[in-house]
Amino acid sequence: MAHDKIEEHLRQERRLPTEPPVIYRAELTLGLLPDDQSAVGALLSAQRKQATADILRQQKTRAIAIELSEPAALLVRWLEREDADWSKIPSLVGEVTKAAEVFAQYRPEHERTVEHQALEVLREFLTSFPDYAQKRMLYTLLAAGMDSAQRPHHAAKAKALLNGYAPPDVPSGT
16 A cells, blocks of 8 residues: 555656756656565465465365265264174164265255255155155156246156156066
8 A cells, every 4th residue: 555655656758957957757666575475475374374275174074074974874874883793774764864864954054045955855855755656756747847936957867767766676476
């Protein structure tokens, strides 16, 4: 700021009261002392390193939370430990599911929108129907609703989800 004010003043053309008149302009260059320049450089470097470390930590936290929101992934993490007791798997399923739900509820501030909340409600609703026929009916209704809303592209995606739910194996001869 001081530099700008002084430069504005000095950049104006000036005349010396001489014969012939001498016209001049001035220019200003400000700088820091070498020790101060080093201190500023060290501070900026430390800030950049800290910002990079913060971003990397946040990315890792988000990635782990997303991974651990899946009960199967959480169970795999538990089983990868050296002291994992495979005989406890049946009793762990409930605990793993609860823990995965906690991770699934984690959302960064920018993801706490109504759309994300609606997605969570829809996810809970869909997972509450374990039967193949129920799932098929829900996705068919979803696709029909999207068609009615004149969103054929979305309806096609919903219909494609039906293919992701193959019917359970039916014993032969039935």
